[in-house]
Amino acid sequence: MSLDVPTALLARAERGDVDDAAFVACVRDSLPYAWHTISGVVADLEATGDGDGFADDATPPPSETERGQLLRALASDAIRGALERHFGVKLAFQNCHRVAAFRPGAVGGDAYRAFVSPRGQLLNQSPELRNC
DSSP states (O other): OOOOOHHHHHHHHHHOOHHHHHHHHHHHHHHOOHHHHHHHHHHHHHOSTTTTEEEEOOOOSSSSSHHHHHHHHOOOHHHHHHHHHHHEEEEEEETEEEEEEEEEGTTHOOOOOOHHOOOHHHHHHOOGTTTT
């Protein structure tokens, strides 16, 4: 299961739409490692000033549980989209653990295109990450 959904939130969803704040809180509480990693990358981005318009974290998760949290957070359109709206960034992902956050104005720029390109993915491979 991807998220631990509180009963009250599930009841709200059954009645209609759920706002981003409630959904993001559920994600934060359900996927703490993913939240910590993504919020850390966003904090790094905010600390860089103008720079390249992005920050990333390539630290492998300490276990498969944490790796699974990142995969669930970034593979789900709903979760990823809510996190992007919450933090005001565009997220990018490589190798089941390398997370990047881009300023909206940097999307489409050289650093973004390089990160999301097939070449970028290939250059970020290594034998120890083959089955991550």
